[in-house]
Amino acid sequence: MIELEAPQLDAVFHALGDATRRRMLRDLAKSERTVGQLAEPFAMSLAAASKHVKALENAGLIRREVRGRAHICRLAPGPLASAHEWLNFYARFWTDRLDALEGLLLTEDTRRSDACKGDDS
Amino acid sequence: MIELEAPQLDAVFHALGDATRRRMLRDLAKSERTVGQLAEPFAMSLAAASKHVKALENAGLIRREVRGRAHICRLAPGPLASAHEWLNFYARFWTDRLDALEGLLLTEDTRRSDACKGDDS
DNA sequence: GGGAATGTCAACCAATTGGTTGAATGACTG
DNA sequence: CAGTCATTCAACCAATTGGTTGACATTCCC
Numbered sequence: 001m002i003e004l005e006a007p008q009l010d011a012v013f014h015a016l017g018d019a020t021r022r023r024m025l026r027d028l029a030k031s032e033r034t035v036g037q038l039a040e041p042f043a044m045s046l047a048a049a050s051k052h053v054k055a056l057e058n059a060g061l062i063r064r065e066v067r068g069r070a071h072i073c074r075l076a077p078g079p080l081a082s083a084h085e086w087l088n089f090y091a092r093f094w095t096d097r098l099d100a101l102e103g104l105l106l107t108e109d110t111r112r113s114d115a116c117k118g119d120d121s
Numbered sequence: 122m123i124e125l126e127a128p129q130l131d132a133v134f135h136a137l138g139d140a141t142r143r144r145m146l147r148d149l150a151k152s153e154r155t156v157g158q159l160a161e162p163f164a165m166s167l168a169a170a171s172k173h174v175k176a177l178e179n180a181g182l183i184r185r186e187v188r189g190r191a192h193i194c195r196l197a198p199g200p201l202a203s204a205h206e207w208l209n210f211y212a213r214f215w216t217d218r219l220d221a222l223e224g225l226l227l228t229e230d231t232r233r234s235d236a237c238k239g240d241d242s
Numbered sequence: 243g244g245g246a247a248t249g250t251c252a253a254c255c256a257a258t259t260g261g262t263t264g265a266a267t268g269a270c271t272g
Numbered sequence: 273c274a275g276t277c278a279t280t281c282a283a284c285c286a287a288t289t290g291g292t293t294g295a296c297a298t299t300c301c302c
Contacts, residue, residue: 009137009140010139010140012138013135013139014135014138017130017132017133017134018260019128019131020260034278034279035279044262047262047280048260048261050279050280051259066279068269068278069268069269069270070269071278071280139289139290156248156249157249166291168250168293171251172290172291173290187249189299191248191249192250
């Protein structure tokens with residue numbers, strides 16, 4: 001699917017690792033916003049907010065359309081899906097583990113558990 | 122479900138925003154590892170790797186069992202699932218949008234769209 | 243007990259981050 | 273054209289990050 005290389009994943013997760021930027025994404029999920037509108041909920045300078053927007057854009061999480069003097073931002077699908085998929089690997093890891101555990105409990109509940117061995121290397 | 126508050130999400134995504142730590146998680150997905158084993162693939166001091174491990178632990182992404190002098194690390198399920206769910210919100214955003222777009226294309230394909238403005242630069 | 247193995251801690255350092263301010267750029271408006 | 277609006281840029285600053293090294297603590301082993 002949409003594959004991200006390591007540096008891109010770095011940028012995506014780094015961008016997500018800040019409440020300000022996550023809030024901006026949440027606002028963008030409602031509808032498109034200008035940089036000024038994105039900045040408005042925060043008690044920080046426009047320049048600071050602009051840097052956050054740039055971080056999001058840099059990570060590919062949003063794209064920007066410059067229309068006149070306003071910069072209109074929208075969510076971009078790719079990287080979020082990628083991060084989602086990346087995490088999905090670990091989600092799968094856990095569902096596998098839990099399934100295996102459940103299986104073990106079902107098949108082993110009458111036997112002694114001395115046959116427990118490593119399942120992978 | 123497993124809900125993370127903002128500071129915890131900060132820690133989780135911050136932890137994921139580093140290739141070293143993601144590699145450690147990948148190794149831990151194979152099997153449990155000691156701190157030394159986690160550090161081994163990297164050209165950095167053990168102390169540095171230990172800090173990365175602590176960041177992962179701090180984010181709740183792994184848990185550690187101190188057995189004798191060895192610290193054995195394992196993946197922890199909760200926060201990864203939470204981050205996954207968080208991202209799922211945006212995945213849903215996009216599937217919704219794409220579905221809506223598909224719907225639009227189906228219903229609008231016979232009508233003229235005179236709202237064509239010069240928007241691309 | 244002595245020594246190697248496994249990790250952490252503390253101090254330190256360079257680079258990055260997140261914020262500020264003030265000036266500059268570009269685009270609308272009167 | 274002058275002024276304001278939307279935004280970025282550059283310089284700067286404090287705090288954090290990611291790395292180093294050397295000095296601990298514990299634990300295992302002979």
